[in-house]
Structure formats: C-alpha cells, structure tokens
Amino acid sequence: MLAYQGIAAVAMAKPSIIRAEQPLASDLAADRIVSRSEVSYRRRDLVFVVNPRGANGRTGEQWKKLLPYLRSRLGSECNICESLTSGPCHAIDITREAIREGADAVIAVGGDGTLHEVVNGFFWGGKLVSCNDPTSTHSTALGLIPLGTGSDFARTFGWKNDPHDAVERIAKGLKSRIDVGVITGENEKPHYFINVADVHLSAKAGYCASRYKKFGNLCYVIGALQAFFGHHNRDFRIKVNEGEWEECPQVTALCIGNAKFFGGGMKITPNAYPSSGKLEVVILQDFKWYDFILKLHKLYNGTHLQVKNVISRSVSSIEVEEIVSSESIYVQSDGEYLGYLPRKFCILPGAIEMIC
Numbered sequence: 001m002l003a004y005q006g007i008a009a010v011a012m013a014k015p016s017i018i019r020a021e022q023p024l025a026s027d028l029a030a031d032r033i034v035s036r037s038e039v040s041y042r043r044r045d046l047v048f049v050v051n052p053r054g055a056n057g058r059t060g061e062q063w064k065k066l067l068p069y070l071r072s073r074l075g076s077e078c079n080i081c082e083s084l085t086s087g088p089c090h091a092i093d094i095t096r097e098a099i100r101e102g103a104d105a106v107i108a109v110g111g112d113g114t115l116h117e118v119v120n121g122f123f124w125g126g127k128l129v130s131c132n133d134p135t136s137t138h139s140t141a142l143g144l145i146p147l148g149t150g151s152d153f154a155r156t157f158g159w160k161n162d163p164h165d166a167v168e169r170i171a172k173g174l175k176s177r178i179d180v181g182v183i184t185g186e187n188e189k190p191h192y193f194i195n196v197a198d199v200h201l202s203a204k205a206g207y208c209a210s211r212y213k214k215f216g217n218l219c220y221v222i223g224a225l226q227a228f229f230g231h232h233n234r235d236f237r238i239k240v241n242e243g244e245w246e247e248c249p250q251v252t253a254l255c256i257g258n259a260k261f262f263g264g265g266m267k268i269t270p271n272a273y274p275s276s277g278k279l280e281v282v283i284l285q286d287f288k289w290y291d292f293i294l295k296l297h298k299l300y301n302g303t304h305l306q307v308k309n310v311i312s313r314s315v316s317s318i319e320v321e322e323i324v325s326s327e328s329i330y331v332q333s334d335g336e337y338l339g340y341l342p343r344k345f346c347i348l349p350g351a352i353e354m355i356c
Contacts, residue, residue, distance in 0.1 A: 044078045047098040049118055051085045051110040059110050059147045066163050073167050095121025099129045099140045105355060107143030112152055112195060115144055116334035119194045122352055126190050141175050143355040153195045156259040170355055177350035178274040181258045183333055184344045193333035196262040196269060197345055199320055201231055202253040203330035207337045220264040228289050234329060239319040252287035256345045267302030277349040281318055283311040317346040
C-alpha cells in the first residue's frame with residue numbers, strides 16, 4: 001500500500017475503504033455533536049476509481065496533477081481512497097467491494113469506459129449491490145471526474161471537461177436519482193449502461209474505434225470509415241414496450257439513449273435524459289456511405305431527426321432481432337462491445353443516485 005500525503009493509494013482486486021491520515025484537531029471537531037444545531041457530522045468515505053492507462057496514459061498523468069487540489073479541497077471533510085484499475089472489469093470489482101463496505105460515493109475517474117464499468121459494479125445478480133452492514137441507512141452515490149478519450153455522458157449535463165469543476169461538484173455533494181439501462185440476451189447475465197447503447201453500423205464503428213484511441217476523438221471517424229467496408233443494411237424486427245413485433249427494414253443503425261451523446265460528441269439521441277424514466281430509440285434506415293458525409297453535421301448538432309429515414313421513439317423497453325439471422329450484427333453499450341443480436345433493452349428508472 002502506498003501513502004500519498006493523506007490520500008491512500010491502493011491497486012488490488014478487493015480494496016477496503018482506507019482512511020486518510022489521522023485528521024487534525026479541527027477535523028476531529030467536525031465529528032463531534034455540534035451543540036448549537038444538535039446535528040452530528042460524519043466524514044464522507046469517497047472511493048476514486050482511476051484507470052491510469054486511459055487515453056494512452058494521459059488519465060494517470062492528469063490524475064497525479066489533480067491530487068494536490070483534491071486533497072486540499074476534500075481532505076478536511078472526507079476520507080479518500082484511490083483505487084487504480086489493473087485491467088478490464090477491475091473497476092467493477094472495486095465498485096462492488098466499496099459499496100459493500102459502506103462507501104458514500106464511488107467516483108469514476110477516466111472516460112466513458114471507466115464510468116461504464118463503475119455503473120456495472122453497482123449491480124450483482126440482477127440486483128443493486130448493498131452495504132454489508134444491515135444497520136446502515138445511506139446508499140452509495142455515483143460520481144464522475146471525466147479524464148478520458150471520450151466524455152460523452154458529461155456532455156448531456158453540460159459539464160465542462162474540467163476536473164476541477166468535477167471536484168467542486170463532489171465537494172458540494174448534491175445528488176439526484178438517475179436512470180440506468182439494462183441489456184439482456186438469451187442465456188446471458190444482465191449488462192447495464194448509463195449513456196447510449198447501439199446496434200449494427202454505429203456499434204461496429206465503436207468496436208473499430210477502440211483500436212485507434214491513440215488518435216483521440218479522431219478514432220471515432222477512423223472507426224466509422226472502417227466499419228463501412230463490407231457493411232450492409234439489415235431487416236430487423238422490434239418489439240416496443242412488450243407490444244407486438246414490428247418489421248423495421250433496411251436498418252443502418254439503431255441507437256438506444258439514456259443520455260444524448262456518443263462517438264465523441266454526436267448528439268445521436270437528442271431527446272434522451274437520464275432522469276426521464278424513458279429511453280430514446282433512434283433508427284437510421286437505408287443510409288448510404290455518402291449520407292453520413294452529407295449529414296454528419298446534423299448528427300453532431302442533433303437535427304438529424306428531421307432527416308428522411310430517421311425514426312425516433314420514446315420507450316420503456318425494446319427488443320431487437322434480425323428477421324433472417326446472420327449472427328453478425330454488433331451490439332455495444334457506452335462504447336463497450338457486447339456481442340451480437342438478439343437483445344432486449346429496458347430502463348430502470350431512478351436506479352442510482354449521482355453526484356451532480
């Protein structure tokens with residue numbers, strides 16, 4: 001274990017909540033009962049889940065620079081634990097253990113991929129993870145310090161890509177309940193998403209883009225170009241809100257938004273919001289490669305819903321499958337590749353609290 005001047009640094013599969021250095025006398029006073037207001041004050045336990053290799057190592061470098069400010073701004077009020085991820089899915093394990101040990105908040109430090117793993121860590125076996133202490137009355141909140149290649153989720157809230165602003169939000173501690181999407185498939189465990197899930201061309205583009213992250217947001221453009229090679233529009237069937245099956249011909253891409261942005265700033269589901277209790281489904285049909293070039297600006301500013309062959313629907317659930325199965329239609333959520341169709345996408349309204 002490494003001490004970082006008051007910030008405990010750990011990198012293990014199952015970290016414990018590590019207390020900061022012994023607080024000063026002034027900090028200890030905060031733990032006593034304030035006689036005038038008769039309100040007791042408890043230091044918050046915050047777990048920062050950091051992907052040091054994110055954005056080709058830039059996340060780790062930025063995080064080290066942020067630590068002094070974080071320590072000075074939060075150290076007198078909070079017990080701070082820094083947990084460094086060591087590989088894929090490690091953030092999920094860290095988050096689950098932190099919640100079980102009673103953390104007040106788990107803060108994802110990195111891009112949308114790190115946030116995605118932390119959100120999945122809030123769940124286990126199809127249910128929310130809970131504190132091991134049955135007498136505990138508080139729940140663990142989700143937080144975010146965007147420091148990665150893509151920070152599309154933060155755009156929906158209009159947050160600046162400034163870690164100091166994020167620290168200020170954490171210091172204020174204002175919280176609101178947000179929705180989470182869940183994806184299920186045959187004989188598969190539930191998978192959760194907080195931003196946007198997508199199917200077919202856009203999902204394949206995201207899969208390709210993941211190999212070019214060293215180019216920053218340009219990786220999404222490179223991924224889209226590569227995805228077009230060998231692409232064919234496909235005929236789908238969809239079932240909305242447990243209704244009847246509907247045919248949806250010549251689908252180019254189908255996007256399911258809990259929030260508005262994906263792909264490095266494309267406002268793909270412009271009517272989505274994480275506390276609406278609904279998912280926005282946007283379907284692009286019969287698009288050609290030149291349609292994306294001519295209409296790319298509309299995808300970025302969110303005016304593509306006015307374009308011919310673009311459909312938008314507000315749903316609580318949607319099932320998607322091919323009419324003639326090819327077992328080759330990509331599915332991803334929050335930029336993470338999940339496999340192929342068929343899949344069902346549902347909303348979990350107000351599933352978790354988020355520091356906002």
